[in-house]
Amino acid sequence: MASQAPPRKTMTGKAVARAPRDVAHEGFLNHKQARWAKVSGALTLLVIAVYALTDPIPRHNGGTWLGYTLGTLGAVMIVWLSLLGVRKRVVGAKPFSLKGWTSAHVWLGMSLIVIGTLHAGGQLGWNVHSLAWLLMMIVILSGFWGIHLYRSLPERLSTNRGEITQSQMLEAIRTLDRQLDSAAQPLAAADAALVRMSLAETPIAGTLRQRLGGDHGSDGNARALAAVAERVQARRHAGQADDRLQQIQFLLERKAAALAQARRHIALKAQLELWLYVHVPATVALLAALVAHILSVFLYW
Amino acid sequence: MGFVIRQIASRADGSDIVRTRTLARAEISVGRGTDCDLQLADLAVMLRHARIAITSPGRVSVEAVGGVPVELGGTFVTRADLALADTPAIDIGPFRLSLAAGADGAVAITAERVVPPIDAAQAGAEAGIFSLAGALPTKRRMAWIGAAVVLIGMLLLPLLHVLGEDRASLPQAMLAEARRPATPGQAFGDGRLQLPKPRPATESGFAPDEVWSSGPLSNAHASLANNCGACHSQAFVSVTDSACQACHMPDALPDHALPARMAKGRVAAGGIAGAAHRAFNLPEGRCASCHKEHEGEATVLTVAASFCTDCHASLNRRLPDTPAANVPDWAQHPDFRATLVATPSLQQPVFTRAALNGAKEHSGLIYPHALHQSASNAVANMAQKQGLPTGADGALPCRACHVPDAAGQRFQPIAMETHCGACHDLAFARDGGTLRTLPHGKPEQVAGIIRDFWASRTARADVQIFPRRTPGLFSAAPAPVAGRADAAVVQVFTGRAVGGKGICSDCHVVTNTGSASITHRFAIAPVTLNNHYLPQGRFPHGQHKSFNGKTGEAACLSCHQGARTSKAATDVLVPGVANCRQCHGAPVTSLLAAAPRASDSCDSCHAYHDGAPLPAGHRSTVQPAATEAGR
Numbered sequence: 001m002a003s004q005a006p007p008r009k010t011m012t013g014k015a016v017a018r019a020p021r022d023v024a025h026e027g028f029l030n031h032k033q034a035r036w037a038k039v040s041g042a043l044t045l046l047v048i049a050v051y052a053l054t055d056p057i058p059r060h061n062g063g064t065w066l067g068y069t070l071g072t073l074g075a076v077m078i079v080w081l082s083l084l085g086v087r088k089r090v091v092g093a094k095p096f097s098l099k100g101w102t103s104a105h106v107w108l109g110m111s112l113i114v115i116g117t118l119h120a121g122g123q124l125g126w127n128v129h130s131l132a133w134l135l136m137m138i139v140i141l142s143g144f145w146g147i148h149l150y151r152s153l154p155e156r157l158s159t160n161r162g163e164i165t166q167s168q169m170l171e172a173i174r175t176l177d178r179q180l181d182s183a184a185q186p187l188a189a190a191d192a193a194l195v196r197m198s199l200a201e202t203p204i205a206g207t208l209r210q211r212l213g214g215d216h217g218s219d220g221n222a223r224a225l226a227a228v229a230e231r232v233q234a235r236r237h238a239g240q241a242d243d244r245l246q247q248i249q250f251l252l253e254r255k256a257a258a259l260a261q262a263r264r265h266i267a268l269k270a271q272l273e274l275w276l277y278v279h280v281p282a283t284v285a286l287l288a289a290l291v292a293h294i295l296s297v298f299l300y301w
Numbered sequence: 302m303g304f305v306i307r308q309i310a311s312r313a314d315g316s317d318i319v320r321t322r323t324l325a326r327a328e329i330s331v332g333r334g335t336d337c338d339l340q341l342a343d344l345a346v347m348l349r350h351a352r353i354a355i356t357s358p359g360r361v362s363v364e365a366v367g368g369v370p371v372e373l374g375g376t377f378v379t380r381a382d383l384a385l386a387d388t389p390a391i392d393i394g395p396f397r398l399s400l401a402a403g404a405d406g407a408v409a410i411t412a413e414r415v416v417p418p419i420d421a422a423q424a425g426a427e428a429g430i431f432s433l434a435g436a437l438p439t440k441r442r443m444a445w446i447g448a449a450v451v452l453i454g455m456l457l458l459p460l461l462h463v464l465g466e467d468r469a470s471l472p473q474a475m476l477a478e479a480r481r482p483a484t485p486g487q488a489f490g491d492g493r494l495q496l497p498k499p500r501p502a503t504e505s506g507f508a509p510d511e512v513w514s515s516g517p518l519s520n521a522h523a524s525l526a527n528n529c530g531a532c533h534s535q536a537f538v539s540v541t542d543s544a545c546q547a548c549h550m551p552d553a554l555p556d557h558a559l560p561a562r563m564a565k566g567r568v569a570a571g572g573i574a575g576a577a578h579r580a581f582n583l584p585e586g587r588c589a590s591c592h593k594e595h596e597g598e599a600t601v602l603t604v605a606a607s608f609c610t611d612c613h614a615s616l617n618r619r620l621p622d623t624p625a626a627n628v629p630d631w632a633q634h635p636d637f638r639a640t641l642v643a644t645p646s647l648q649q650p651v652f653t654r655a656a657l658n659g660a661k662e663h664s665g666l667i668y669p670h671a672l673h674q675s676a677s678n679a680v681a682n683m684a685q686k687q688g689l690p691t692g693a694d695g696a697l698p699c700r701a702c703h704v705p706d707a708a709g710q711r712f713q714p715i716a717m718e719t720h721c722g723a724c725h726d727l728a729f730a731r732d733g734g735t736l737r738t739l740p741h742g743k744p745e746q747v748a749g750i751i752r753d754f755w756a757s758r759t760a761r762a763d764v765q766i767f768p769r770r771t772p773g774l775f776s777a778a779p780a781p782v783a784g785r786a787d788a789a790v791v792q793v794f795t796g797r798a799v800g801g802k803g804i805c806s807d808c809h810v811v812t813n814t815g816s817a818s819i820t821h822r823f824a825i826a827p828v829t830l831n832n833h834y835l836p837q838g839r840f841p842h843g844q845h846k847s848f849n850g851k852t853g854e855a856a857c858l859s860c861h862q863g864a865r866t867s868k869a870a871t872d873v874l875v876p877g878v879a880n881c882r883q884c885h886g887a888p889v890t891s892l893l894a895a896a897p898r899a900s901d902s903c904d905s906c907h908a909y910h911d912g913a914p915l916p917a918g919h920r921s922t923v924q925p926a927a928t929e930a931g932r
Contacts, residue, residue, distance in 0.1 A: 281447045296455070
């Protein structure tokens with residue numbers, strides 16, 4: 001490698017050469033050739049080895065020298081890991097890139113499973129100490145979930161979205177609504193009521209369950225479409241084809257398609273966000289539990 | 302006459318567009334249809350919804366014509382007459398028509414949308430639609446709530462409980478139990494120390510500070526589960542010995558040694574560990590340094606063997622005057638130094654500790670084991686005649702004299718009457734129906750009884766004098782001559798009259814004091830029988846009844862090997878430490894066994910809280926052996 005790259009000292013002026021960079025995208029998991037994965041793995045192995053090679057009296061727990069060491073290490077790591085929430089709000093902060101910071105966050109966070117569990121010596125009970133452990137595990141496992149989602153969902157999100165943006169999706173539905181509204185102006189009351197059903201009783205997002213499942217059952221638009229289609233059919237059979245109503249059916253169909261796309265987008269976005277609704281509040285609760293855990297140990301020293 | 306219609310529409314930026322038209326008619330139509338005079342473009346409005354007509358100056362009528370009523374001040378009507386002076390308002394769908402008297406007798410109608418259109422309701426809601434913010438409380442709020450719940454439940458409430466709590470009261474039952482002296486020599490190693498049954502926690506119920514417990518308490522302390530303050534008496538101060546000794550009185554549970562010597566003998570933690578102990582206020586040598594609580598049912602009593610050798614491996618380096626030899630581990634455990642009777646005494650016998658090799662004990666008794674354990678001599682013969690228990694070979698078994706104590710640890714004290722009396726009978730005459738016996742241990746009384754008996758005997762024909770049946774002196778002595786009472790006394794004590802031994806001198810060293818008084822002429826040397834040769838350890842004989850497949854007598858003899866050949870009571874028949882190592886700490890003999898054949902932990906034999914053995918010159922709290930002197 002050294003023979004290929006020109007010695008940097010000789011560079012002069014600005015932008016003589018592009019910074020060496022892999023052509024392929026390097027995600028946060030294998031940032032810098034998975035540097036933090038290696039650090040985390042080595043740390044985990046070291047902790048397991050020390051744990052296995054020591055035999056404290058009466059047994060491993062948070063009260064042995066190893067227990068206090070692992071506890072201190074774990075607490076410092078937890079505080080640092082939670083500072084990602086601060087770091088990501090400071091754009092362009094130095095010296096480490098946000099990607100590097102995230103990579104360390106993920107990998108060191110995984111090693112906390114071993115550090116935290118061995119700190120406790122596997123002892124669990126109904127107390128503040130095990131609560132801290134439980135919250136830590138919830139945070140870490142929700143983090144795993146988030147990593148999985150970040151690896152799988154963006155591709156589906158972009159496939160579903162095609163070339164349009166979020167606001168274009170909404171605008172499409174609104175435009176159809178306006179078209180429906182004006183197209184329905186000449187209609188008789190009963191037909192107009194169906195269009196109103198589509199306009200008034202069709203929430204796009206809905207509850208958490210509806211967002212995640214994308215299942216809105218028969219919303220106003222679906223019911224209106226079914227009823228309008230039935231009427232169009234009936235009038236055609238009666239030999240009184242109703243062009244205006246047919247136009248309404250066409251618009252309702254287009255709205256249904258636009259809604260479906262938006263809702264798929266919403267479902268993916270909801271999944272992408274939901275883990276953070278576990279991860280972040282559980283992290284803050286964990287920090288609180290950590291304070292209670294450490295203080296109570298010294299209070300009842 | 303006519304209508305002035307002002308239609309107000311909202312721009313996207315919120316400002317209004319007002320369009321005014323004047324219709325010179327007495328009646329106008331209102332509806333969604335494009336042919337209406339007042340068009341209201343909303344699907345909630347009928348194509349032709351209503352007619353408004355001027356009925357007289359200042360009065361109008363409104364009539365719903367589309368089959369859907371209009372709303373007037375909250376009520377739905379199909380027809381109504383209205384006075385313009387009242388400035389009535391008619392609601393049709395999302396629109397409100399406000400009527401008033403205009404200039405020149407015209408009717409002014411202001412039509413305004415009062416319910417926003419549907420798509421406008423969704424405008425600006427993009428964030429709520431595409432992010433979960435629209436469906437869940439914000440992450441920040443959830444975080445605050447979660448943190449508050451944790452801090453209140455796990456820190457604040459327990460803290461308030463601690464601050465509001467009075468001095469902890471201790472359960473009476475526990476106090477009483479802790480104040481009982483510990484059974485000496487208990488240890489887990491031999492399985493004799495039983496776990497107490499956990500007592501339920503006291504009735505005060507759940508205490509908020511229980512959530513700070515790092516694990517279940519041991520069975521012994523289980524009833525303190527909701528009484529944290531019983532031990533954790535001061536915040537930020539590690540549990541002190543005074544908390545333990547509130548129940549465990551030093552009298553009942555003596556310390557291992559004097560605290561000052563303990564502190565001197567301990568290897569002080571150095572380096573990081575020592576610095577950490579000092580920094581976090583964890584003094585060493587506390588009860589809790591060894592006895593770790595909150596580790597489950599038994600662990601408060603569990604300490605490791607290395608705990609002993611921490612100090613004892615090199616104890617003499619820190620305590621040069623210690624009488625205890627260094628013990629780095631079981632394999633290097635020094636041979637036993639038995640506690641032996643040096644000077645027998647009825648009042649204050651003197652004991653000494655001596656190496657087993659070549660040790661001699663001076664109990665003051667004459668007792669050859671070999672003679673009494675023979676299978677073929679007069680002793681064996683007599684034992685059979687007396688109906689004493691004998692072994693298969695006809696010899697007296699060990700248990701004839703060495704009767705196990707109730708605990709199965711050691712043996713009941715040897716008593717002359719019980720263990721020797723069957724053969725060494727002190728009866729000397731049948732006086733009428735009464736058997737006359739000499740009192741053991743009272744030489745003056747014996748001399749007096751014999752003298753008086755002989756002095757009076759000539760006048761008594763009904764007294765039958767036994768030929769002495771003493772073993773070894775069977776019928777050898779002729780009956781003493783009447784009137785020679787003093788000679789009879791001499792014979793009892795020394796046997797000198799017949800050239801052999803007397804009754805007493807069979808077993809005792811008898812000295813002639815030369816006193817003129819016959820009752821004080823003979824003195825018996827005091828006897829002290831040792832009943833615990835290794836008082837710093839414990840050897841539960843009851844658990845060692847078999848050895849290498851041998852049981853009973855053979856098992857005894859496999860350790861006490863000299864018992865059948867020893868010709869003098871000065872022989873010390875206690876086996877050495879090498880004997881123990883045949884099993885304890887010995888390597889496994891079968892492939893399947895994982896552990897040594899017997900435990901090699903210190904607490905198999907030694908206890909910690911048995912009291913302090915002290916070097917010479919210190920007041921000894923150890924009573925090595927009860928004395929059986931003078932028997």
